[in-house]
Amino acid sequence: MLGEPAPVEPIAPMMLVTARLPHFCDAVVGAAGRPLSFKQMPNGTVVIGGGRRGRADPSENLSEMLFPELRLTAQTAMEIFPVMRGAAIVRSWSGVEGRMPDDIPVIGPSARHEGLYHAFGFSAHGFQMGPGVGEIMAGLIATGATQAPLAPFSITRFAA
Numbered sequence: 001m002l003g004e005p006a007p008v009e010p011i012a013p014m015m016l017v018t019a020r021l022p023h024f025c026d027a028v029v030g031a032a033g034r035p036l037s038f039k040q041m042p043n044g045t046v047v048i049g050g051g052r053r054g055r056a057d058p059s060e061n062l063s064e065m066l067f068p069e070l071r072l073t074a075q076t077a078m079e080i081f082p083v084m085r086g087a088a089i090v091r092s093w094s095g096v097e098g099r100m101p102d103d104i105p106v107i108g109p110s111a112r113h114e115g116l117y118h119a120f121g122f123s124a125h126g127f128q129m130g131p132g133v134g135e136i137m138a139g140l141i142a143t144g145a146t147q148a149p150l151a152p153f154s155i156t157r158f159a160a
């Protein structure tokens, strides 16, 4: 919209949650070789996601679950945690998210317009990055400078 190239792609990460299980895991677990994020909540339910995608419709701000893909997420969880084999899935959901081609968000000032700042394309990591990015952006906008090393996040990496 502002003439600054930003190849952001709409994606639809998917999650599922199980019925309560006896407590067996305190850590938030990720897998290195295949997509998985895995966390048992204090009430015993297990929230599982980590990369399998549904179908994103950015024009309507809607997403659609793709259950054959979600099945693979459940399968990975069962293979890594055999205790999950009898678990019942009670709910699943997805949402529209912005992904950059290098999975690194765009954070910092516009290269084209004075007074315009970018913070988008969090590539499925925006919850964890939000508080830090918010603090950096507030300082940057209020004072025009930041100590944060923002060069790798610059929108100029996509300049034609």
Ligand SMILES: Cc1cc2nc3c(=O)[nH]c(=O)nc-3n(C[C@H](O)[C@H](O)[C@H](O)COP(=O)(O)OP(=O)(O)OC[C@H]3O[C@@H](n4cnc5c(N)ncnc54)[C@H](O)[C@@H]3O)c2cc1C
Pocket: 012, 013, 014, 015, 049, 061, 093, 094, 095, 096, 097, 098, 119, 120, 121, 122, 123, 124, 125, 126, 127, 128, 129
């Ligand atoms: C299922 C799922 C699970 C996730 N799990 C995690 C996780 O475990 N950890 C993690 O760190 N991150 C996770 N994320 C990613 C995280 O939710 C996002 O990175 C984060 O919400 C992005 O924040 P944002 O403010 O950049 O964008 P958004 O939260 O998408 O906000 C953008 C806003 O802009 C509005 N908008 C769009 N176009 C216009 C327009 N033209 N004019 C006005 N408003 C407009 C939209 O309606 C929306 O409200 C997950 C995402 C999904 C979908």
